Amino acid sequence: MNIISDDVKRFILAQHFAIVSTVGTDGIPHSSCKGIVKINTDGTIYLLDLYMGQTYENLTINPSINLTAVDEHKFKGYCLKGTAEIVSSDKWKPDVLKAWEQRMASRITHRILRNIRGERGHPKHPEAQLPRPKYLIAITVKEVIDLTPPQLR
Numbered sequence: 001m002n003i004i005s006d007d008v009k010r011f012i013l014a015q016h017f018a019i020v021s022t023v024g025t026d027g028i029p030h031s032s033c034k035g036i037v038k039i040n041t042d043g044t045i046y047l048l049d050l051y052m053g054q055t056y057e058n059l060t061i062n063p064s065i066n067l068t069a070v071d072e073h074k075f076k077g078y079c080l081k082g083t084a085e086i087v088s089s090d091k092w093k094p095d096v097l098k099a100w101e102q103r104m105a106s107r108i109t110h111r112i113l114r115n116i117r118g119e120r121g122h123p124k125h126p127e128a129q130l131p132r133p134k135y136l137i138a139i140t141v142k143e144v145i146d147l148t149p150p151q152l153r
Contacts (some may be wrong), residue, residue: 002041002042002043003043003141003143003144004039004043004045004080004141004144005144008078008080009039011069011071011076011078012036012039012045012067012069012078012080013038013039014071015036015069015070015071016035017033017034017035017036018033018034018035018047018067018068018069019031019032019033019034019068019069020032020033020034020047020055020065020067020068020137021065021068022054022055022058022059022062022066023058023062024054024057024058024061024062025061025062030054030055030058032053032054032055034047034048034049034067034137035047035048036069037096037099037136038099043140043141044138044139044140044141045067045080045138045141046096046099046136046137046138046139047067047136047137047139048096048135048136048137049135049136049137050132050134051134052134052135055137056086056134056135059084059086060086063083063084063085064081064082064083064084065081065082065083065084065137066079066080067079067080067082067139068080068147075148075149076147076148076152077146077148078144078145078147079144079145079147080139080141080143080144080145081141081142081144082139082140082141082142082143083139083140084137084138084139084140085137085138085140086135086136086137087135087137087138088135088136089135089136091136
């Protein structure tokens with residue numbers, strides 16, 4: 001069942017990254033930035049993780065996950081709560097890596113355009129220096145929370 005509306009999908013995909021939160025055995029939340037690859041028609045959200053660090057470790061023991069995306073300029077955001085499945089790179093469909101490469105190219109283009117407009121940012125293009133993704137996170141969303149203040153919706 002897909003509980004993510006088309007508006008929420010468009011909003012999430014328009015962001016250059018999202019904050020993902022997991023919880024380890026110590027019960028302390030861990031948050032990290034992740035790039036969204038795609039959202040399937042069934043509402044499954046796919047993220048590629050470049051490192052097998054704390055997020056990976058937490059998900060192997062506790063599949064609960066939060067994905068938070070905000071647009072400060074629009075004063076809008078969503079928190080999507082659900083469960084995650086780790087998918088190893090040997091089980092990816094060919095379109096997954098291609099979608100990630102397209103998203104990275106879009107992020108680099110966005111950074112170049114902002115630099116041309118004179119907006120200060122990172123002097124290099126960090127996206128171009130990122131390693132190849134290590135594993136895929138497939139999120140089954142159970143709840144969508146609108147973070148926009150009610151009077152602004």
